[in-house]
Amino acid sequence: xxxxxxxxxxxxxxxxxxxxxxxxxxxxxxxxxxxxxxxxxxxxxxxxxxxxxxxxxxxxxxxxxxxxxxxxxxxxxxxxxxxxxxxxxxxxxxxxxxxxxxxxxxxxxxxxxxxxxxxxxxxxxxxxxxxxxxxxxxxxxxxxxxxxxxxxxxxxxxxxxxxxxxxxxxxxxxxxxxxxxxxxxxxxxxxxxxxxxxxxxxxxxxxxxxxxxxxxxxxxxxxxxxxxxxxxxxxxxxxxxxxxxxxxxxxxxxxxxxxxxxxxxxxxxxxxxxxxxxxxxxxxxxxxxxxxxxxxxxxxxxxxxxxxxxxxxxxxxxxxxxxxxxxxxxxxxxxxxxxxxxxxxxxxxxxxxxxxxxxxxxxxxxxxxxxxxxxxxxxxxxxxxxxxxxxxxxxxxxxxxxxxxxxxxxxxxxxxxxxxxxxxxxxxxxxxxxxxxxxxxxxxxxxxxxxxxxxxxxxxxxxxxxxxxxxxxxxxxxxxxxxxxxxxxxxxxxxxxxxxxxxxxxxxxxxxxxxxxxxxxxxxxxxxxxxxxxxxxxxxxxxxxxxxxxxxxxxxxxxxxxxxxxxxxxxxxxxxxxxxxxxxxxxxxxxxxxxxxxxxxxxxxxxxxxxxxxxxxxxxxxxxxxxxxxxxxxxxxxxxxxxxxxxxxxxxxxxxxxxx
Numbered sequence: 048x049x050x051x052x053x054x055x056x057x058x059x060x061x062x063x064x065x066x067x068x069x070x071x072x073x074x075x076x077x078x079x080x081x082x083x084x085x086x087x088x089x090x091x092x093x094x095x096x097x098x099x100x101x102x103x104x105x106x107x108x109x110x111x112x113x114x115x116x117x118x119x120x121x122x123x124x125x126x127x128x129x130x131x132x133x134x135x136x137x138x139x140x141x142x143x144x145x146x147x148x149x150x151x152x153x154x155x156x157x158x159x160x161x162x163x164x165x166x167x168x169x170x171x172x173x174x175x176x177x178x179x180x181x182x183x184x185x186x187x188x189x190x191x192x193x194x195x196x197x198x199x200x201x202x203x204x205x206x207x208x209x210x211x212x213x214x215x216x217x218x219x220x221x222x223x224x225x226x227x228x229x230x231x232x233x234x235x236x237x238x239x240x241x242x243x244x245x246x247x248x249x250x251x252x253x254x255x256x257x258x259x260x261x262x263x264x265x266x267x268x269x270x271x272x273x274x275x276x277x278x279x280x281x282x283x284x285x286x287x288x289x290x291x292x293x294x295x296x297x298x299x300x301x302x303x304x305x306x307x308x309x310x311x312x313x314x315x316x317x318x319x320x321x322x323x324x325x326x327x328x329x330x331x332x333x334x335x336x337x338x339x340x341x342x343x344x345x346x347x348x349x350x351x352x353x354x355x356x357x358x359x360x361x362x363x364x365x366x367x368x369x370x371x372x373x374x375x376x377x378x379x380x381x382x383x384x385x386x387x388x389x390x391x392x393x394x395x396x397x398x399x400x401x402x403x404x405x406x407x408x409x410x411x412x413x414x415x416x417x418x419x420x421x422x423x424x425x426x427x428x429x430x431x432x433x434x435x436x437x438x439x440x441x442x443x444x445x446x447x448x449x450x451x452x453x454x455x456x457x458x459x460x461x462x463x464x465x466x467x468x469x470x471x472x473x474x475x476x477x478x479x480x481x482x483x484x485x486x487x488x489x490x491x492x493x494x495x496x497x498x499x500x501x502x503x504x505x506x507x508x509x510x511x512x513x514x515x516x517x518x519x520x521x522x523x524x525x526x527x528x529x530x531x532x533x534x535x536x537x538x539x540x541x542x543x544x545x546x547x548x549x550x551x552x553x554x555x556x557x558x559x560x561x562x563x564x565x566x567x568x569x570x571x572x573x574x575x576x577x578x579x580x581x582x583x584x585x586x587x588x589x590x591x592x593x594x595x596x597x598x599x600x601x602x603x604x605x606x607x608x609x610x611x612x613x614x615x616x617x618x619x620x621x622x623x624x625x626x627x628x629x630x631x632x633x634x635x636x637x638x639x640x641x642x643x644x645x646x647x648x649x650x651x652x653x654x655x656x657x658x659x660x661x662x663x664x665x666x667x668x669x670x671x672x673x674x675x676x677x678x679x680x681x682x683x684x685x686x687x688x689x690x691x692x693x694x695x696x697x698x699x700x701x702x703x704x705x706x707x
Contacts, residue, residue, distance in 0.1 A: 109165030227319030341644025460517030486526025
């Protein structure tokens with residue numbers, strides 16, 4: 048009677064467990080059979096004829112197939128042996144079996160093709176008559192039955208491994224970042240995947256909160272849910288890429304390549320509220336909030352020690368200077384027909400500047416892209432925002448920090464060994480495309496790169512406000528090359544237009560189109576003969592050539608008075624960081640456009656991790672036009688530009704072609 052009660056309790060327990068998913072523990076089911084026999088206290092498992100009474104084949108069948116089955120309920124492993132109220136010695140046996148089973152790792156999903164294990168009763172004829180035996184037994188619920196149990200279990204084991212990798216390899220920060228992108232509507236059809244990302248985040252948070260000994264059971268219990276496949280979904284690959292440290296733009300582009308139609312163009316920058324919060328936290332910690340307010344610099348901001356030369360008319364207004372009463376500005380002599388002497392900028396600074404009392408530069412149309420403005424913080428002592436130890440920055444015409452050539456180089460374009468380079472630059476999130484029709488009729492564009500178009504930016508969504516595209520030729524057939532710019536996707540109405548830069552044989556020509564572009568806008572035709580440019584014709588509304596025009600309050604194709612000549616702030620005092628620039632601050636030159644005072648290229652190392660936020664912040668905190676600003680012409684060490692400079696001394700006026 049006592050075993051009958053125990054058997055019924057074990058059976059009832061198995062029925063209760065079967066309401067949940069069932070798993071197998073351990074790798075040797077005979078070990079459970081042996082442990083069952085060893086769990087009986089001495090003298091409680093008597094010999095019946097030749098074997099112990101509880102060593103029958105029916106009970107063995109149950110123990111081998113069900114005795115090692117468990118369920119995971121509310122995070123806890125439960126066994127068929129977790130029974131209460133069983134009589135002795137079976138209470139002791141059940142406790143020993145439950146403890147032994149719980150020590151074994153889960154190894155598989157429980158599936159079987161057999162509907163029963165063990166038997167409730169068997170009958171045996173003996174000399175004394177009919178004997179009825181009771182056994183451990185279990186009926187298998189239909190949801191645990193399968194005609195192909197190994198195939199079902201094998202698929203589940205794969206799910207377990209996939210979920211284990213996801214829970215351990217996908218970073219919570221990447222999951223949170225993906226949710227931010229979705230909530231900011233920054234990725235294509237992100238809202239459709241929000242539930243899956245949220246479900247995975249919740250599951251991962253539960254997993255990470257568990258003690259080590261409970262994590263494996265948690266994985267097995269959840270491998271049958273939809274979250275198990277998250278890592279292999281398209282949104283899961285985005286989280287995976289972010290977890291591996293891929294740039295957000297690159298990761299999102301890979302995601303959108305999988306899910307977006309070919310003509311999809313993202314309209315918003317990839318910046319999320321969390322990124323803004325993190326950036327602002329860093330700004331507050333470094334006490335740099337006031338440093339974000341920028342303005343145009345004026346002559347009184349600049350120390351006399353940080354300029355290479357200054358006209359006497361402005362010296363008295365500079366920091367650290369006194370009126371030089373001994374310096375008299377001599378009247379300029381006629382400079383007509385004076386031949387310009389070639390000279391490098393280092394020699395010019397060392398040997399010509401010291402005796403100069405007046406200076407003018409010849410402002411040509413190709414120099415329009417060299418127009419620059421010096422910028423400063425609104426508040427003094429605002430903290431070190433930039434890499435160098437002062438608060439000054441600069442901005443070239445079109446809101447860039449260096450030449451188009453440098454931008455192309457940074458983007459991976461060929462600028463070093465090309466016979467001909469044609470580069471396109473623009474200044475907003477629009478998607479412009481450069482097209483070049485070669486002499487043989489071959490049409491180069493993003494759909495036919497021909498091995499020559501090596502940079503194509505802002506495709507698939509606005510990624511940067513300083514994009515470039517580049518086409519270059521190592522072998523240059525003679526003939527006519529037609530240059531066209533196409534407005535593929537318009538996203539903004541500000542900062543419209545573009546600049547096309549053509550470089551051949553070391554000579555750079557820039558052509559500007561300052562209006563909103565349309566479809567297939569002609570820019571220029573370039574005639575090549577014997578591998579060199581022999582003719583350049585510009586299209587209507589394209590600025591270039593020798594026609595005088597007024598820009599920033601001064602006329603092109605004329606000499607303009609220089610007030611000061613200085614290096615860029617990254618080379619003031621003891622600083623020597625990045626590319627060197629020479630700035631000719633021109634009399635009457637006034638930048639009329641709102642101008643960036645913050646660029647990612649300038650940021651100190653402590654702020655570089657927030658580049659995405661500062662990309663947007665720099666665009667939203669532009670310096671507003673003011674009088675008395677320091678604007679003029681800038682020449683970078685990266686370009687190899689030449690400018691004609693007239694220098695007046697107390698004795699003569701001479702002209703120099705200064706090369707940088």
